Structures are given as C-alpha cells and as structure tokens.
Amino acid sequence: xxxxxxxxxxxxxxxxxxxGTLLFLFVHIVDISLLGFxxxxxxxxxxLFDSIVVRFLSLALIGAILFHSTNGIRIMLIDFWSKGxxxxxxxxVIALVVTIIVxxxxxxxxxxxxxxxxxxxxxxxxxxAHAGH
Amino acid sequence: MLQISRxxxxxxxxxxxxxxxxYFFRVSGILLIFLVIxxxxxxxxxxxxxxxxxxxxxxxxxxxxxxxxxxLLLTLxxxxxxxxxxxxxxxxxxxxxxRIVLLTLAAILLVAFFMLGTITLITxxxxxxxxxAQCLHA
Numbered sequence: 001x002x003x004x005x006x007x008x009x010x011x012x013x014x015x016x017x018x019x020g021t022l023l024f025l026f027v028h029i030v031d032i033s034l035l036g037f038x039x040x041x042x043x044x045x046x047x048l049f050d051s052i053v054v055r056f057l058s059l060a061l062i063g064a065i066l067f068h069s070t071n072g073i074r075i076m077l078i079d080f081w082s083k084g085x086x087x088x089x090x091x092x093v094i095a096l097v098v099t100i101i102v103x104x105x106x107x108x109x110x111x112x113x114x115x116x117x118x119x120x121x122x123x124x125x126x127x128x129a130h131a132g133h
Numbered sequence: 134m135l136q137i138s139r140x141x142x143x144x145x146x147x148x149x150x151x152x153x154x155x156y157f158f159r160v161s162g163i164l165l166i167f168l169v170i171x172x173x174x175x176x177x178x179x180x181x182x183x184x185x186x187x188x189x190x191x192x193x194x195x196x197x198x199x200x201x202x203x204x205l206l207l208t209l210x211x212x213x214x215x216x217x218x219x220x221x222x223x224x225x226x227x228x229x230x231x232r233i234v235l236l237t238l239a240a241i242l243l244v245a246f247f248m249l250g251t252i253t254l255i256t257x258x259x260x261x262x263x264x265x266a267q268c269l270h271a
Contacts, residue, residue: 022214032253042187
C-alpha cells in the first residue's frame with residue numbers, strides 16, 4: 001500500500017478493473033432485458049456485440065476480469081495463507097503472467113470468427129461443436 | 134495515500150457490517166470466479182457471440198438450471214460490484230452530505246438493476262416461430 005510499490009499498482013488495477021466490469025454489468029443487464037421486446041430487437045442488440053469495435057471492448061473486459069480474478073486470489077492468499085504477505089509481490093507478478101497467458105488464446109477465439117471470416121469460424125467452432133451450450 | 138478499507142488491509146475483527154462486507158467480498162469473489170469463467174467460455178469460446186441469438190437464449194432458458202445460474206451470476210456480480218462502488222465512494226467523497234447522496238444513488242441503482250435483471254430472467258417466454266439464421270452475420 002505504499003506509493004510506487006507493487007502493492008499500490010495491484011490495488012489501483014484491482015479498483016479500475018472492478019469499476020470497469022461493474023459499468024459493463026449495467027450495460028449487460030439492459031441488453032439482456034431486450035429479450036422482453038422479442039427476437040428482432042434482441043438480435044439487433046447482439047449484432048452490436050458482433051461488431052469488431054465491440055469485440056475489442058469485450059477483450060478489454062475479459063482482460064480486466066482475468067486480472068481481477070487472479071489478483072482476487074492473491075488478496076485472499078495474503079489474508080488466509082500464513083506466508084501470503086511474504087510472497088505478495090511474487091504473487092502480483094504471477095497474477096499478471098497468468099492473466100496474459102490465459103488472455104492470448106481468448107484474443108484468438110473472440111477475433112477469429114470476425115477477422116478470418118468463415119475460415120476463422122471453422123477453426124473455432126469444431127473444437128467445441130458437440131459441447132452444447 | 135488514501136485510507137484502504139479492504140483489499141490487503143487487515144482482517145476486520147470489530148464485527149458488524151464492515152466485517153460482513155469483508156467476508157462477503159471473498160465468498161462472492163470465489164463463487165464469481167467459477168460462475169464468470171464458465172459464462173465467458175460458453176459465450177465467447179465454445180460459441181461465437183454472433184451465435185448467442187434469441188433462439189440460443191430460448192433453448193438455453195428452456196432449462197431452469199440456466200435461469201438459476203444466470204440469476205446467481207446477476208445477484209453476486211451486482212452485489213459484489215456495488216459493494217466495491219460503495220467503498221470507492223467512501224474513499225473519495227469526504228463531504229457527509231455528498232456521500233449520503235451518492236450512496237443513496239448507488240443503492241437505488243442496485244435495486245433497479247437487480248429488479249430489471251430478475252424480472253427479465255423470470256418472465257422470459259420465447260416467442261414461437263422462426264427467428265432467422267442460427268448465427269448473425271453483419
């Protein structure tokens with residue numbers, strides 16, 4: 001919690017990613033409520049999420065959620081693990097690394113159907129085609 | 134530096150609301166990690182977002198499990214997030230009057246969005262008939 005040290009950056013990032021996710025949650029509750037207006041209105045809303053700009057925004061959201069989750073685990077380890085405080089700095093680095101490692105394939109899955117067209121969709125879909133919903 | 138009222142601060146021992154809030158962040162946080170990651174895999178990995186159409190939701194919500202799942206997600210994410218917003222307001226707004234106004238606004242937002250989401254989840258009845266292609270293509 002001191003200026004310029006890792007504790008401050010993790011705290012600040014945790015706060016920003018949390019508030020950003022909350023802002024999206026408001027938008028998301030409203031866009032899901034479009035279900036009540038029937039298929040046409042709802043699908044128009046979904047079309048927005050299909051656009052490339054919103055796909056990049058979705059990626060920012062997913063990145064924020066990944067960091068908030070991994071740093072949340074770090075916070076709980078500091079609270080409940082006897083050696084948590086000693087390793088808090090290392091765990092911050094781990095949280096960042098895990099976020100980036102998980103984020104890279106997500107970028108592919110979110111952008112490929114749009115950027116690579118039908119070919120991209122073919123690469124993405126068969127992996128989980130039989131997984132259902 | 135600002136006063137830190139949670140995060141890596143010490144575990145509150147005084148009891149009462151702040152202690153409950155401290156534990157709630159952690160319990161809801163653990164549950165949300167699972168709920169959100171499964172939700173993201175379903176909506177952005179195993180399906181493309183362009184295929185999460187009205188028909189997709191209709192098929193999904195035919196099973197009450199997914200309505201319950203999404204309601205749990207709604208409730209925990211909204212309360213976890215609004216509790217975070219509460220702490221941010223208390224951190225940055227020192228004037229008692231402005232603080233009360235903002236906290237009241239936050240409480241109204243919480244109730245309004247919780248009701249909108251809950252009503253949507255409970256009342257959704259799919260309109261019958263064809264709804265166009267399986268996936269949208271802009």
